[in-house]
Amino acid sequence: MVHVLDTVDSTQAALSALARRGAPEGTVVTARHQTGGRGQRGHQWWDAPGESLLLSILLKPPVTLAVLPPLSLVAGLAVTDAVRSTASVPARLRWPNDVLVGERKLGGILPEATGAPGGGIGQVILGIGINVCQESFPPELAHLATSLRLVTGRTVDRDALLTAVLEAMDRRYHVWLDSGFDPMRDEWRQRSSTIGQRVTTADGRAGVAVDVGEDGALLVDDGSGALTRVVSATAIEHAEDNADAAHP
Ligand code: BTN
Secondary structure, three states, rough: OEEEEEEEEOOHHHHHHHHOOOOOOEEEEEEEEOOOOOOOHHOOOOOOOEEEEEEEEOOOOEEEHHOOOHHHHHHHHHHHHHHHHHHHHEEEEEOOEEEEEEEEEEEEEEEEEEEEEOHHHEEEEEEEEEEOOOOOOOOHHOOOOOOOOHHOOOOHHHHHHHHHHHHHHHHHHHHHHHOHHHHHHHHHHHHEEOOEEEEEEOOEEEEEEEEOOOOOOOEEOOOOOOOEEEOOEOOOOOOOOEEEEEOO
């Protein structure tokens, strides 16, 4: 079921509340505007009312937290599928969770997982934000962000984009559940803006990103002779929703 709301704090929080009341897998919350939109690493996610696609999808994959990291990459593929099919924009993916056009951010993905006893996943609330109709951004974002409107010069229908995102996510989520990330790895490599680039790992080592693993890890060649695997899993709690919430 898709819950279409006007203004919410965050679609993540609204869906979390529905999940606590027993909402089934596949429940979606979308809103016209968020007053407390959440981004990665505790950042805020800005929108102007009616100009972004803002949605959260409830997933209950029967997997452990350890195998969850590729889900972000799978979602990135689904978002770029939708942007390609509805707006003909060849958006690219910056590992792990950013959707880019050129160097600018078109969208982002925020997977928030809740652990279950025994190391399993209770649920994942997969947040997706795409800049659709903005003709300008606040000064602090102007050099970092873009929208489908700015890229194409046309207005892209947010409802059509929502349908395309949900269809692509449904298809790719089931491929991932059945066969893992491997069947989609080559497409991810082709859409990646990270592979081939110089990157700095969280512990400060510089190198070149050379590949993505079956487990979603970024493989970095730092010249030491062995590849460093960088995993995106960092647990961050959102105490207001659920003490076990984590960003994979
Ligand atoms: C990022 O920082 O790149 C991730 C942004 C994710 C934003 C989306 S908008 C819909 C959903 N609700 C939120 O509060 N955040 C996600």
